[in-house]
Amino acid sequence: MPEEDLIDIKFRLYDGSDIGPFRYSSASTVDMLKQRIVSDWPKGKTVVPKVVSEIKLISSGKILENSKTVGQCKAPFGDVPGRVIIMHVVVQPSLAKTKAENKIDTSPKKGVCSCSIM
Numbered sequence: 001m002p003e004e005d006l007i008d009i010k011f012r013l014y015d016g017s018d019i020g021p022f023r024y025s026s027a028s029t030v031d032m033l034k035q036r037i038v039s040d041w042p043k044g045k046t047v048v049p050k051v052v053s054e055i056k057l058i059s060s061g062k063i064l065e066n067s068k069t070v071g072q073c074k075a076p077f078g079d080v081p082g083r084v085i086i087m088h089v090v091v092q093p094s095l096a097k098t099k100a101e102n103k104i105d106t107s108p109k110k111g112v113c114s115c116s117i118m
Helices: 030-039 095-101
Strands: 008-012 017-024 055-059 084-091
Touching: 008 030, 017 030, 017 084, 030 055
Parallel strands: 008 084
Antiparallel strands: 008 017, 055 084
């Protein structure tokens, strides 16, 4: 693989910490990047993605599609040889998990009123 075909990418997490940088071929897909993020996620974080579908990658202000390649996602104005591309990682837990955690309390409410009329 030619050296110029490789791209250094660092993933910036929600708390400002980074994963990487790692070197990828420009033919690597966004889905492959997300798989690497899930497998290399740092221990001790409060938000942890369990599957690739919980991750969104943002580069140059655009959410990247899983089927796109790294070469297609590069910003043309940011191509400086030897530069590390930073992609931001957004974790969105699956909707089913979120709904289970946010169950509505259906227990009867006790009405308490304390009015003072003078």
